[in-house]
Each structure stands twice: as C-alpha cells, then as structure tokens.
Amino acid sequence: MKTLIEQYAFTPRETVGELDRYIVGQDNAKRSVAIALRNRWRRQRVPEEMQADIVPKNILMIGPTGVGKTEIARRLAKLIQAPFVKVEASKFTEVGYVGRDVESMIRDLMEEGINLEREIAEIEVQGKAAKATEERLLDLLLPPSSSSSEGRSFESTLDNPNPSQSPSEESSKTRETFRRMLREGKLDEREVELEVSARAPMSTIQNFSSDGVQDMVFQIQDMMGMKGGPKKRRKLTILEAREHIEKEEAEKLVDNDKIQRKALVRVQESGIVFIDEVDKIVGGQTKSRGGNGPDVSREGVQRDLLPIVEGSTVTTKHGRVKTDHILFVAAGAFHQSKPSDLIPELQGRFPIRVELDALKKEDFIRILQEPKNSLVRQYIALMETEGVRLSFTDDAIERIAHFAAQANEQIENIGARRLHTILETLLEELSFTAPEQKNQAVEISAQMVEEKLSSILESEDLSRFVL
Numbered sequence: 001m002k003t004l005i006e007q008y009a010f011t012p013r014e015t016v017g018e019l020d021r022y023i024v025g026q027d028n029a030k031r032s033v034a035i036a037l038r039n040r041w042r043r044q045r046v047p048e049e050m051q052a053d054i055v056p057k058n059i060l061m062i063g064p065t066g067v068g069k070t071e072i073a074r075r076l077a078k079l080i081q082a083p084f085v086k087v088e089a090s091k092f093t094e095v096g097y098v099g100r101d102v103e104s105m106i107r108d109l110m111e112e113g114i115n116l117e118r119e120i121a122e123i124e125v126q127g128k129a130a131k132a133t134e135e136r137l138l139d140l141l142l143p144p145s146s147s148s149s150e151g152r153s154f155e156s157t158l159d160n161p162n163p164s165q166s167p168s169e170e171s172s173k174t175r176e177t178f179r180r181m182l183r184e185g186k187l188d189e190r191e192v193e194l195e196v197s198a199r200a201p202m203s204t205i206q207n208f209s210s211d212g213v214q215d216m217v218f219q220i221q222d223m224m225g226m227k228g229g230p231k232k233r234r235k236l237t238i239l240e241a242r243e244h245i246e247k248e249e250a251e252k253l254v255d256n257d258k259i260q261r262k263a264l265v266r267v268q269e270s271g272i273v274f275i276d277e278v279d280k281i282v283g284g285q286t287k288s289r290g291g292n293g294p295d296v297s298r299e300g301v302q303r304d305l306l307p308i309v310e311g312s313t314v315t316t317k318h319g320r321v322k323t324d325h326i327l328f329v330a331a332g333a334f335h336q337s338k339p340s341d342l343i344p345e346l347q348g349r350f351p352i353r354v355e356l357d358a359l360k361k362e363d364f365i366r367i368l369q370e371p372k373n374s375l376v377r378q379y380i381a382l383m384e385t386e387g388v389r390l391s392f393t394d395d396a397i398e399r400i401a402h403f404a405a406q407a408n409e410q411i412e413n414i415g416a417r418r419l420h421t422i423l424e425t426l427l428e429e430l431s432f433t434a435p436e437q438k439n440q441a442v443e444i445s446a447q448m449v450e451e452k453l454s455s456i457l458e459s460e461d462l463s464r465f466v467l
Helices: 002-007 011-022 027-043 069-079 104-123 126-141 154-159 165-183 202-208 211-223 238-253 256-269 284-288 295-310 344-348 361-369 375-384 394-410 418-428 428-436 446-458
Strands: 059-060 084-088 191-197 232-235 270-278 313-316 319-322 327-332 353-354 389-392 441-444
Touching: 011 027, 011 069, 027 327, 027 353, 069 084, 069 270, 069 327, 084 104, 104 126, 104 270, 104 319, 126 165, 126 191, 126 238, 126 284, 191 238, 211 441, 232 238, 256 319, 256 446, 295 344, 327 389, 327 418, 361 375, 361 418, 375 389, 375 418, 389 394, 394 418, 394 446, 418 428, 418 446
Parallel strands: 059 327, 059 353, 084 270, 270 327, 389 441
Antiparallel strands: 191 232, 313 319
C-alpha cells in the first residue's frame, strides 16, 4: 500500500498548485484538503503500530452553492486517482423508513474502486487484448472452409485462383491480406455476425424499484447471472465488433480476484466520500420549538451516519470495507441552520471547518479566464467545430462578470453556475446560426454584452437566468 500512497505523494503546496489550475480562490479550503491528503502520506510512514490510531481529519465546508465545494473534492480525488463518490445527505432516511440507507455510499465507493482498478488492469493488458481481437476478427471474416474447390471462399478464390496451391498456403496468404486490410481500416464497414450479451432492461428495474432496494436488486441480478444476460447473435460492422471483442478479451486477461483485493485496499486507504447538503438533515428550527415532525428522521440520519464516519465495517458484494481511514468531506450552505445544530457526536467527527467565500465580480472575471478549461475556452472550442473563430474582449468579460454578480444579488445566489446561464443567453443567437457562418470571425464586445443582457436586468425579467 505504501507504493500506492507514495506514487501520489504531493506536498501541500503542490496540491494547492494543481487545484489552482481548475478552481479560482477558496485558498483556505484548498489548504485544508491539501493537508488532509499529505497526512495520509505521513500516516503510511509512521511506525506500523501507530498507524491504526491515526484517523483522517474529516472536513466540513460551509458556503453557498456554486462556490467550488464539490469541485475541490472531485479534483483532489482525480489528482491522486482515489475512488470518489458524491452523495446528497437529504436522499438518505433513517433505518426503518423507505429510502437509501447510509451504507449505500460505501457500496457505491467500492464500486468506484473496482471500476478504477479494472481500468488500470485493462490498460496493462491492452496490447494482448488488441492482438487477440485481431485474430478473432479474422476468424469471423474468414470462416474455416473445406479443402474442396467448391468449399473455397469467394475471397480466397479471388486471392488465389490457382487451385494447385496447397490449401494451407492459400489460407495463410489470404489471412495476411485481410490482416493488412483490417489494420488499414478498409474493412471497417463490413458486417459480421457476433454473439453479444442480451442485457436485461435496467431502466425497467429502476422504474419500479426505490433507491433503498435498488442495490439489492442489482445484487440479485448478479447472483442469477443476469448481468451479462443470455447471448444472442447480431450483425455488426467490424468497427462495432472490434469494440465488443476487445472488451471481452480484456476481461478474460484481467484477474478479477486481484482487482477486488487491490480495490479494497485503495478504497480503505484513499477513498473520498463527499456528503453534500448536510445542512438539510439538521432540524434546528423545529427542535427549538419542541416539534418532532420530519426532524425525527433527520436526526436519525445523522445518527446512522455517525458509525460510518467514526469507523465501522460495511458489507458489500466485493467484501467487507472498513471505513476507519476513508476521508469524509461534508458540505452545506447552512443558511437556515448552523454547524452547531448537528448532533455533538457528528460535529466531533468533522474537526476541520472551512468557510468558503461567496463569489464577487472579480472572482467571476478570473473564473472566465484562468482555469485550464474555463467557460470562455469551452465556448471558443465549441464554435471552432463549426468553423467560427470566436473571441472575447477583456471589456466583454468584465461586463459578463458584472451581470453575473448583479443577477446573483437580485435573485438567489447560485455562484459560478450563474455564468453558464449568462453565456448561454449571450451566445444563443450565435449557437443557432453558427453553421451558416463558417470561416467567419466573431468578436464579443462589451457593447454586445450590454445590448443583450442589460434590458433583461432592467426589466427585472430574470426568469432566463434561473437554472
């Protein structure tokens, strides 16, 4: 396990630097997660008898929607290739009620760990899988034929019209000819018959099963062998067949038991669970009035969460997962409640508390320009696919940021998500007419932004900006 941790041994400063490439501001939150990540590396280097006693310092992020809480946790997990799941606390219900139980987050995390390890394993066997796929495709294109001239395939007859040549030499020569054509892509559109899995219609199961029993339904499917489904023959192009066969060959080459063992270690040592909307399971207002309505279930959810966060063992279909060293990051706006309204035991399991700042106009300007995949860069790339050279002046970006901040002040503050609706409104006409403006340059100026957006804000007709 040390190898896994040390492979991603970023210093806190390096972690913050990586997060800065995608997320603007929120330095305190970045520092907190960077330290939490480094502490995992430090834990692996202390004496073994001490490791079990060093628990992760879980983080509670407090701030309005759209300021980067989820993105910080997601980017951190991607940075270190850690299994990551995001769950909404409001979707859980107390044991005894209909709904998802809190242990499902760990089952989901284990599934993510399995998928991550499988992807890594399949990359390692990609070369062997590609060779095996090529041979199977050639077998489909050149089925075995009898030694008689009547049984010779049309392709082999064209390739070698001389029947005096031995069948083995002729077959070998034909196969190599087809191999070359296959590699050059000349046979991609040819159809072949292939046995593929007839998967069970999952949407049907999802429609009639509630979230609480859905995991059980999937496990029953696996036990009954329904996951792969019965085989049926289908006509596919070589291009489509290659994808199916390569997947099958990769699955044959990977060791599922090894994947499961490695995934279990990865989940237990580096898994990250992001619990959003944790403020929605706080019943502070009703509790203060002596009521007992929905707050009974809300507090029950907190008590169900407690053993998972404290450290317990959850049974999954891939094995028993210990949650002692999984990092939990909780987040909430806490507009109508405060963190101290959480039950004391749960508060104690989130010792690091970080307040994220609401975004201002200056932050929006940076968000539009600085991140590696900023919204401005995304729209420029989208228009390039139509042959339109889109650009924004600095003044235009300043005005877009101004309108985003103004809209957030006048109606509900949705943070950086406001930029999506602002830009969609601004570029709606161009997005519609782009195919007719091939090879043209379009520059978005401050004047264009004013003309398009000022009338909406002045008339207080803000419905177009509401997500």
